[in-house]
Amino acid sequence: MALRIDSRAPGFEEALARLLAMKREVSQDVDEAVRAIIADVAARGDAAVIDYTRRFDGLALTSGTLRIAPSEIEEALARCDAKTLAALETAKARIEAFHRRQRPEDLAFTDDLGVTLGWRWTAVEAVGLYVPGGTASYPSSVLMNAVPAKVAGVPRIVMAVPSPRGELNPLVLAAAHLAGVDEVYRIGGAQAVAALALGTATIAPVAKIVGPGNAYVAAAKRRVFGTVGIDMIAGPSEVLVLADGSANPAWIAADLLAQAEHDTAAQSVLITDDAALADAVERAVEAQLKTLPRADIAGASWRDFGAVIVVGHLAEALPIVDRFAPEHLEIMAEDADSLAAGVRNAGAIFLGGHTPEAIGDYVGGSNHVLPTARSARFSSGLGVLDFMKRTSILRCGPEGLRALAPAAIALGEAEGLDAHARSVAIRLNR
Amino acid sequence: MALRIDSRAPGFEEALARLLAMKREVSQDVDEAVRAIIADVAARGDAAVIDYTRRFDGLALTSGTLRIAPSEIEEALARCDAKTLAALETAKARIEAFHRRQRPEDLAFTDDLGVTLGWRWTAVEAVGLYVPGGTASYPSSVLMNAVPAKVAGVPRIVMAVPSPRGELNPLVLAAAHLAGVDEVYRIGGAQAVAALALGTATIAPVAKIVGPGNAYVAAAKRRVFGTVGIDMIAGPSEVLVLADGSANPAWIAADLLAQAEHDTAAQSVLITDDAALADAVERAVEAQLKTLPRADIAGASWRDFGAVIVVGHLAEALPIVDRFAPEHLEIMAEDADSLAAGVRNAGAIFLGGHTPEAIGDYVGGSNHVLPTARSARFSSGLGVLDFMKRTSILRCGPEGLRALAPAAIALGEAEGLDAHARSVAIRLNR
Numbered sequence: 076m077a078l079r080i081d082s083r084a085p086g087f088e089e090a091l092a093r094l095l096a097m098k099r100e101v102s103q104d105v106d107e108a109v110r111a112i113i114a115d116v117a118a119r120g121d122a123a124v125i126d127y128t129r130r131f132d133g134l135a136l137t138s139g140t141l142r143i144a145p146s147e148i149e150e151a152l153a154r155c156d157a158k159t160l161a162a163l164e165t166a167k168a169r170i171e172a173f174h175r176r177q178r179p180e181d182l183a184f185t186d187d188l189g190v191t192l193g194w195r196w197t198a199v200e201a202v203g204l205y206v207p208g209g210t211a212s213y214p215s216s217v218l219m220n221a222v223p224a225k226v227a228g229v230p231r232i233v234m235a236v237p238s239p240r241g242e243l244n245p246l247v248l249a250a251a252h253l254a255g256v257d258e259v260y261r262i263g264g265a266q267a268v269a270a271l272a273l274g275t276a277t278i279a280p281v282a283k284i285v286g287p288g289n290a291y292v293a294a295a296k297r298r299v300f301g302t303v304g305i306d307m308i309a310g311p312s313e314v315l316v317l318a319d320g321s322a323n324p325a326w327i328a329a330d331l332l333a334q335a336e337h338d339t340a341a342q343s344v345l346i347t348d349d350a351a352l353a354d355a356v357e358r359a360v361e362a363q364l365k366t367l368p369r370a371d372i373a374g375a376s377w378r379d380f381g382a383v384i385v386v387g388h389l390a391e392a393l394p395i396v397d398r399f400a401p402e403h404l405e406i407m408a409e410d411a412d413s414l415a416a417g418v419r420n421a422g423a424i425f426l427g428g429h430t431p432e433a434i435g436d437y438v439g440g441s442n443h444v445l446p447t448a449r450s451a452r453f454s455s456g457l458g459v460l461d462f463m464k465r466t467s468i469l470r471c472g473p474e475g476l477r478a479l480a481p482a483a484i485a486l487g488e489a490e491g492l493d494a495h496a497r498s499v500a501i502r503l504n505r
Numbered sequence: 506m507a508l509r510i511d512s513r514a515p516g517f518e519e520a521l522a523r524l525l526a527m528k529r530e531v532s533q534d535v536d537e538a539v540r541a542i543i544a545d546v547a548a549r550g551d552a553a554v555i556d557y558t559r560r561f562d563g564l565a566l567t568s569g570t571l572r573i574a575p576s577e578i579e580e581a582l583a584r585c586d587a588k589t590l591a592a593l594e595t596a597k598a599r600i601e602a603f604h605r606r607q608r609p610e611d612l613a614f615t616d617d618l619g620v621t622l623g624w625r626w627t628a629v630e631a632v633g634l635y636v637p638g639g640t641a642s643y644p645s646s647v648l649m650n651a652v653p654a655k656v657a658g659v660p661r662i663v664m665a666v667p668s669p670r671g672e673l674n675p676l677v678l679a680a681a682h683l684a685g686v687d688e689v690y691r692i693g694g695a696q697a698v699a700a701l702a703l704g705t706a707t708i709a710p711v712a713k714i715v716g717p718g719n720a721y722v723a724a725a726k727r728r729v730f731g732t733v734g735i736d737m738i739a740g741p742s743e744v745l746v747l748a749d750g751s752a753n754p755a756w757i758a759a760d761l762l763a764q765a766e767h768d769t770a771a772q773s774v775l776i777t778d779d780a781a782l783a784d785a786v787e788r789a790v791e792a793q794l795k796t797l798p799r800a801d802i803a804g805a806s807w808r809d810f811g812a813v814i815v816v817g818h819l820a821e822a823l824p825i826v827d828r829f830a831p832e833h834l835e836i837m838a839e840d841a842d843s844l845a846a847g848v849r850n851a852g853a854i855f856l857g858g859h860t861p862e863a864i865g866d867y868v869g870g871s872n873h874v875l876p877t878a879r880s881a882r883f884s885s886g887l888g889v890l891d892f893m894k895r896t897s898i899l900r901c902g903p904e905g906l907r908a909l910a911p912a913a914i915a916l917g918e919a920e921g922l923d924a925h926a927r928s929v930a931i932r933l934n935r
Contacts, residue, residue, distance in 0.1 A: 161920045162912035173622055176614070191856075192603055192870055197849045199825070199883050213920050246919055282882040304883030308731070330930035333570070336924040366922045394738045394860060395848035397630070398906040415898065419627045426621075426900035429932060433925040434901060437916045439623055441897035452712040453629050453734030455895040465885040467871035468845065470856035471864060479868045485592035486867045488641050489676055493798045494766040502859060 076357065077381030090423075091404060093329050094382055095398055095449075099340040102163075106298075107241065112265040112291075113273075120275035128265040132208075133240045136261070138277045143243075143259040148252050152461060155333035160249060165219050166438045170344035173440030174226045174290060183468070190475040194467045198228035199304070201279070202316065203271035205286035205296075206247055208263055214250035215436065219443050220286050223252050223255035225437035227462035232256045233281055235271060237263020253339040263288075268295035272303045279333035285457070291341075310448035311340035314432055315401035315421075317392055317414060322407035323428055327352075328359030330405060330431050335376035336369040342380040344399065346392045355381045395418045400451040403432045422451045433483055476502055506787065507773075507811030511780075512821060523525035525828055525879075529741050529770040533720040537730075539734075542695040542721075543647035543728055547738050557696040558771070563670045564636075572859075573673075573689040590679060595662075596649050596868045597683045601741035603870030604656040605888035613898070615786045620905040624897045628658035629734070631709070632892060633701035634686065635726075636677055638667035638693055643913035644680035645866065649887065651715050651875050657892035663711055664685045665701060668695020698725035702733045715874075715887070736887060740878035740932055741770035744862055745831035745846060746824055748786075750779035750838035753858055757782075760788030760835060760861050765806035766799040771811040774829065784918045785812045823847045830881040833862045852881045905931055 080090045115123040121138045139281050152160070183193035185205050185379075202224045206217055217234070224232050234251050238261045250499065251259055260278060262270065274280030284296060285306035298303045315335040318326050329342035347353050360377060364370050386392050389408060396404060400420035408414055411426045418424065422445030425432055436443045442455035471479065487496030510520045529564075544721050545553040551568045559565050582590070604645055613623035632654045636647055647664070654662050664681050667675065669693045681689055691706060692700065704710030713734035714726060726735045746757050746766040761773035777783050790807060818820050819838060826834060830850035842857045848854065852875030855862055866873045874887035901909065910929050917926030 127532055159915050162915035165912040166916065172616070176612060184606070186602070186870075190869070192705075192728070200849060210921065211814070215916055215920065245737065258672055275570045301878070301880065326928070326932055327933045329924065333922070333924040333928040336922060342868075353860060363784075363927070367927075369921075373924060375859070388699045390625075418896070419630060420894075421896050422715040423897040423899065426898065427902075427904040428901050430746070430899055430901045430930040431906075431932065432867065433917060433928045434906065434909055434913050435899050436925060437913045439901075440616075441624075441899055444899075446894075448731070450731065450734070451896070453894060456897055458895065464560040464850075464876075464883060465888065466848070466851050467637075467853040467875075467886055468856065468879070469853065469860055469865050469871055471860045471869075472857075473859050474865065476859040477863075479595075482592035482595040483864050483867045485589050485646055486596065489589045489592070489800075489865060490645065492763070494759065494763040494803060495866060496643065497793075497797075498756070498863045501925075502760045502861065 077377050077383055078099060079353070082386040086504050087144070087223060091384070091395065097380065099342060099380055105290050105294050109265040109294040110289055110300060112267040113295060116266055116269035116275070117273050123279050124262055124266045124270050124275060126367070126452060127264065128262055132237050132266055132276065134238060134261070141260050141262060141277050143248070143261055147226065148248045148259065151243070151246070151248035151254060152484045154245045155249045159246060161247070163250055163253055166215060166391070167222060169438055169440035170218055170222045170442070174223045174442070174459050178226065179460060179463065188475045188478045189472050190479070191470040192468070194329060194465045196463045196465050197424045198230065199283050199464065201231040201233065202229045202240070203281035203283040204232060204234045205267065205284060205288050205292055206234060209290050209484045210240050211287070212236065212244045212247050214246040215443065216287065217247055217250035219253055220250060221256050223442065223459045224462040225255045227459045229355035229462050231281070233271065233278070234254045234259045235262050235267035237261065237267070255422045265291045265295035268292055268299060273410040277426065285461070302451040306461060307446060307450060307454060309444070311342065312447060313342040313344070313401055314403040314405065315344045315346065315396060315399050316405045317396065317407040317408060318347045318352060318391055320352050321409055322352060324352055324355035325359045326428060326431070327407065328363050331356070331360060331377065331381065332363055333374050333402070333431070333433050335373035335381065336367065338412065339372050339375040339378045341378060344384065344401070346386060347383045348386050348389045350385050353385050357383060375493065389414060396421065402445045402447045402451065405430070405432060420451045422446045422456050506684045507813055509783070509815070511814045512671040512814065512816040521692060521814070521825065522579065529810055529812065531835050532611040533718050535724050539695045539724040539728060543699040543725060544698055546705070548932070554692055554696045554700050554705060556568065559693055561694055562667050564691070571690050571692060571707050573678070573691055573882055578678045578689065580677035581673070582682060584675045588749055589676060590857065593644060593648065593676070593680055593683055594656050596645060596650060599868055600648055600652045601656060601874070604872070605654045608656065609681045609890060609893065618905045618908045620909070621900040622898070624895045625672065625696050625769055626893045626895050628894050629713050629894065631661040632659045633711040634662060634664045635697065635714060635718050636664060636666040636889045637718050638669050640664065641675045641717070642677050644674070644676040645873065646717065647677055647680035648684050649672060651686050653683065653872065653887060653889050654892040655685045657889045658893050659699065659798035661711070663701065663708070664689045665692050665697035667691065667697070679817035691813045695721045695725035698722055698729060710864045713892070715891070736874070736891060737884060739874070739879060742767050742877060743772040743774070744797060744833040745776065745829050747819065747826065747838060748775065748777045748782060749838040750782050751839050752782060754782055756858060757786045757837065758793050761786070761790060761807065762793055762797060762803045763810065763861070763863050764833070765803035766797065769802050769805040769809065771806045773807060774812045774814065774815045774826060776816060778816050778819050778891050780815050783815050785929050787813060794812035800900060807892065819844060820847070826851065830879045832875045832877045832881065835860070835862060841908055844857035850881045852886050
């Protein structure tokens with residue numbers, strides 16, 4: 076049974092604060108191991124990557140076989156079943172169409188002093204996409220990371236995916252192929268992150284690394300940050316469902332369990348103004364758990380981190396939602412739109428009973444890489460802007476410079492930066 | 506004398522690679538001290554902040570005097586000279602006008618399946634702005650950080666600025682007042698970053714912290730990242746000037762020195778296709794250094810990190826510029842616009858002889874917080890988007906869900922996430 080609390084009961088604020096402060100991740104101290112691996116890849120390049128791959132993945136490679144050949148990708152494609160491939164194509168087309176609308180516009184304008192100002196957006200020159208091996212090797216995540224980079228115009232997209240004992244998920248390779256990934260390497264862990272960031276004889280360095288990974292991958296990304304850009308470090312996934320008595324309890328239960336099946340550290344929360352709905356959802360969760368293949372994982376997540384919060388009125392729930400800043404927010408209520416308009420902090424909002432989060436995870440078109448662990452208070456889901464950067468552009472003519480010079484000189488002098496002031500003044504002496 | 510290299514001479518690539526790999530910052534190992542300070546502020550709140558302020562700033566405070574009272578800010582304003590205040594107002598108005606154009610638009614569209622998709626941008630709920638004390642306490646930086654946050658619609662902007670032995674730069678308080686900062690605290694260092702991120706009895710926590718600082722501040726920002734958002738960790742500043750024989754060597758020298766006076770670790774680089782211009786610039790730098798108040802700093806920067814690169818043709822310079830990915834790029838050449846169009850990596854570009862970087866530092870209107878240390882390869886200058894986040898929104902009706910269900914179910918099953926597939930399928934059984 077998940078935690079159940081009621082906003083009208085004594086001790087509610089304390090119970091809510093405890094729920095919000097819950098640590099769902101055990102932080103593994105792998106930083107020293109990761110530091111050594113990165114230093115070794117910096118020093119020995121391919122040879123170090125090959126050594127670690129032998130040790131951690133049980134796979135013997137050479138510089139010539141680090142990269143997965145195009146022919147292997149074709150073979151993998153041939154092994155995928157047609158229905159799944161078609162689903163991947165649907166997903167890819169919808170993700171691409173959505174993200175095309177995120178492409179930013181350049182700007183140039185001339186102000187009343189004749190000064191031209193603006194900016195230009197350019198794509199990051201090369202991006203590395205990390206894909207975990209094993210059970211967390213999701214083809215949908217390949218699309219969600221690679222398609223926005225492609226839409227941004229990144230000219231070189233490189234993927235690293237470990238293949239423990241040589242095993243690779245053919246759907247991951249199919250997704251990479253569909254998304255237009257340019258190079259795929261069969262390496263993983265901190266050694267792959269280091270190779271992407273620093274480059275080796277075989278792998279040219281990239282400028283930014285994105286994608287989820289285990290504790291080693293996360294620690295390596297933190298360490299190479301600065302040398303390259305990185306995306307957010309993803310934590311365990313979470314969903315918050317906001318529902319009134321009009322909602323279907325079995326559907327809510329299914330969505331709570333879809334979140335919970337990801338990971339024992341995932342979190343599913345229901346907030347409702349209807350205690351009877353809360354009861355019905357709790358019963359439906361227990362019933363559905365009985366036939367779920369990943370019931371162990373989902374059950375542990377629901378027991379340890381799940382919560383049902385009953386409030387007097389749904390409007391009261393909005394400040395609670397903003398404090399959770401959930402990665403995923405589902406709203407199943409009569410006035411879903413106006414409730415949504417009152418939310419400040421959420422990675423993605425799914426409106427109405429016919430929008431299960433799983434649609435957004437796969438084929439809605441919006442990105443499923445979203446801010447976790449309350450970081451929606453200050454960050455956004457992955458998008459095209461994460462693969463572009465903005466260069467500001469300024470041009471003064473002699474008149475514009477003359478008009479702005481007094482203020483610039485005054486500020487330079489006030490800050491004790493005389494060479495700044497002089498670099499402006501010298502242009503007036505003609 | 507700065508380094509001089511020629512692209513047509515043997516060993517050029519090696520010399521350029523060495524220049525690019527130069528480490529300009531000595532990394533201070535303050536992480537353990539910072540960890541302890543943050544833990545102490547987490548445990549003891551105000552009392553810890555007050556203790557560290559007494560120890561590091563020689564200033565005795567109470568919970569009641571941590572915050573700078575509005576009356577003190579009014580007094581500081583009265584002490585500023587009118588010319589400098591007017592210059593700050595000019596700067597503020599231009600920064601605001603420029604950044605208003607960066608406000609992003611929300612989107613909502615309905616696709617051919619009747620699915621509604623889009624996103625909504627919202628401001629970060631509270632932002633902390635760190636301002637260094639002492640000589641690096643720049644009022645222009647207060648404007649550059651606070652104005653975009655205000656334009657973004659951040660409802661609460663909090664500033665922390667240390668006042669060693671009680672001293673405060675009145676222009677910094679004036680800039681905060683002008684920019685609409687809501688609360689100002691006279692605290693600094695890791696203790697200020699911790700107080701902003703974690704909150705104390707007196708200081709409510711923020712969701713994002715921006716602004717430059719010393720090694721302790723930088724280490725503290727890295728440590729609280731995740732709990733709050735942070736901006737880039739700024740390194741020493743740099744300028745790259747790209748010039749042909751038409752450029753004025755004295756103006757170029759003035760700009761190189763304006764950069765160099767910031768810090769002995771700053772870097773000023775000239776790339777030109779005209780060896781005679783290179784000679785003239787070198788002579789002008791030496792001549793101008795003789796009368797510069799900060800000649801010691803500027804001279805050391807130019808000697809240790811300055812460089813003059815002569816190339817056969819300016820078009821050859823573009824790949825070199827992209828490898829530097831300079832924070833500031835000035836182009837003084839006949840075909841400045843077409844050269845600028847060929848640049849991928851730069852924080853800001855200043856076009857033509859009448860656009861010294863100092864104009865952009867103060868009153869151009871674009872932001873002077875720009876990516877350093879080659880990070881313009883993957884990141885942008887500070888802007889309105891840094892104070893907002895995007896929530897994606899999805900709504901399916903029954904028909905849209907029915908159309909998308911097969912692909913979503915296929916992918917859920919292919920990824921071994923049956924509860925995902927079931928959360929879609931359960932909605933079809935009606």
